[in-house]
Amino acid sequence: MxxxxxxxxxxxxxxxxxxxxxxxxxxxxxxxxxxxxxxxxxxxxxxxxxxxxxxxxxxxxxxxxxxxxxxxxxxxxxxxxxxxxxxxxxxxxxxxxxxxxxxxxxxxxxxxxxxxxxxxxxxxxxxxxxxxxxxxxxxxSEVFSGPGGTVVAIAGGKGGVGTTLIAVQLALAAQASGHHTALVDMDLQSGDIASYLDVQFRRSIVDLAGIQDISPRVLQDAVFRHETGLGLLLAPAEGERGEEVTDRAARQVVSALRQRYQVVVIDCGSQMSSANATAIEMAETAVLVTTPDVVAVRGAKRMVRLWDRLQIRKAEETVTLVNRHTRNTEIQPPLIERITGTRVARIAVPSNFKELQGAVDAGRMQDLEAKSTVKQALWGLAGELGLVKTAENEGKGRARGGRAANDRGSLTFGRRSREDASKDGKRGAGG
Structure with a gap:
């Protein structure tokens, strides 16, 4: 042999x-x-x-x-x-x-x-x-899945652009199509996934931070099984405890989830930390969310440059999603694509908060009506990213639009420390 x-x-x-x-x-x-x-x-x-x-x-x-x-x-x-x-x-x-x-x-x-x-x-x-x-x-062929499931990281160029709602709907779409799906809240200081899905929880991602070897049983104890079938790994209720989740802990958590779930959707929020930077590095697809206004697009451009400087991800490896899009705004997706140097998703999410308000206020985003134009756009985006089972993408192991496996950036911040990265992220992504 x-x-x-x-x-x-x-x-x-x-x-x-x-x-x-x-x-x-x-x-x-x-x-x-x-x-x-x-x-x-x-x-x-x-x-x-x-x-x-x-x-x-x-x-x-x-x-x-x-x-x-x-x-x-x-x-x-x-x-x-x-x-x-x-x-x-x-x-x-x-x-x-x-x-x-x-x-x-x-x-x-x-x-x-x-x-x-x-x-x-x-x-x-x-x-x-x-x-x-x-x-x-x-x-x-049935048990050993090689590189494991598909990881998608959702981040915002600034606060308030809708990363959490988008992450929730992408995960719901993947789960509804038959994929075993996990939704992770890595907006560690101010995560709101639990509020969007009407969840009361005791355990969070912090419970995995100090564990050297995350076994399937340990992971199962930390993941909340939602009524929709989603596996939820939530941010801590006490935001200051988010600092306990280091880049090493994040790498172990993402690797363990990848082995257990077919799709892993991670809400990284808009503030850079060593943990969510690691998630963005490890993801097959990174979605950067912006709204079509000057401040948000500038924030998206800053974030793209920050990722490039810290060797997290190149601009051409990033998918930008335009949220709250209207036809009469001066800033349209082609302009955003030129400004950021990223690939803008074919689907833009329309501006229609009236459709969302009832589900948001009730904390029941899973109950958003199927006829909602926002939901239709986001579930269409899930198809564009390869997160749902369709005749076109059935059997594909990787989401379309993600970077090629042999063209990833390094698994560290290169010459920059994680602490410097976190500080830069707070300056570059805030506002």
Whole structure:
């Protein structure tokens, strides 16, 4: 049996050493080394999108991989591609690190300097485990879903443009079409999803923030099962507790939800934090909401530039949605597209608050009438984004309009700290 191996090594000298030894392994088919965690995850996602059988049996993760730390890379690979055997390559072979690597999902640890015999042993063990898992899953077509469900992040260029209502209706549309759907409130200080859906809750996303390994049971305990069938992961009732949700916690939460749900819709609000920035990074599709007025469009442009500076998402990878659109306004979607440099959604949401007022005041957005032009537009948008089951998009694993899996930005803010990002976001997205 041929063992396919992807080495993920951030150090050039270590990459040469590992590649030389891998080329000597019996029945091994090593790929070219990938130099960072983002490229590794995107490569695996692309291969899984083609066919589960295209995934390598073994991934070697070097201790100096970046920008995401090695143990977090191992955890994400194990969550998203559970039939891939991951092995950590490190100069620290202490029992403490070995235990931490196993807890993260690694199948073994190889010490530095490299030993041919140890490399053979660990690679063969991880490959044998991988083959056994795939056989147990019956080729994985029904149980193992590779990159998992589709994640859509909704954000506003400024406050009051309607991100929460839009996120709620997109999630309702996906659920009504037959997709197992989660709706996440990551507007951590002022989230209102619970108010829009008439929910009284005790648990929130904060309850997952301090957990090292989010198991399906732990996730189930934190998610509120709504009468519509939606799984709701809500913002904390005490806004100050939102600071407990770090970028690392957000990454774990989004990865865990992606494995459990076919569609995950995240309301990121209009204030940038390290947590919702991570959600925007990880999403297949990011929808930036604006209204057709000068202040809101300027806010959208600021947000697009902020995302680009912080290496969260490029303008061309963003879909802008025009909310409260009227035909007689001077600012029309083509102008917004030119100003922001994004792709504007084909569907614009009409301005008709009178249709919404009863459902909003009652906190029963799920009861919005089907004849509502606002609801029709938003459910049409769900179809445009590939979130509903239709004859056209049935069987597609990714939402249309999202960025390609092999063209994502980095999984960090690059050279900028999360704290600086949060401050910039508050300055750039407010108003």
């Amino acid at each position: 041929t063992t396919r191996i992807i080495p993920a090594v951030g150090d050039a000298e270590a990459a040469r050493s590992i590649t030389t030894l891998l080329s000597q392994l019996p029945d091994a088919e090593p790929a070219s080394p990938v130099g960072d965690s983002t490229t590794l995850i995107d490569t695996l996602a692309r291969l899984a999108g083609e066919s589960i059988d295209e995934l390598p049996e073994v991934v070697l993760v070097h201790e100096r991989i970046g920008p995401v730390p090695a143990l977090e890379v191992i955890r994400e690979v194990a969550l998203r591609f559970p039939a891939v055997g991951v092995v950590l390559v490190t100069s620290d072979a202490s029992p403490g690190l070995f235990s931490a690597a196993m807890d993260s999902g690694a199948r073994g640890l190889i010490g530095l300097p490299l030993s041919y015999e140890e490399l053979v042993t660990r690679v063969q063990a991880a490959a044998g485990w991988s083959v056994g898992v795939r056989r147990h899953l019956g080729q994985g």
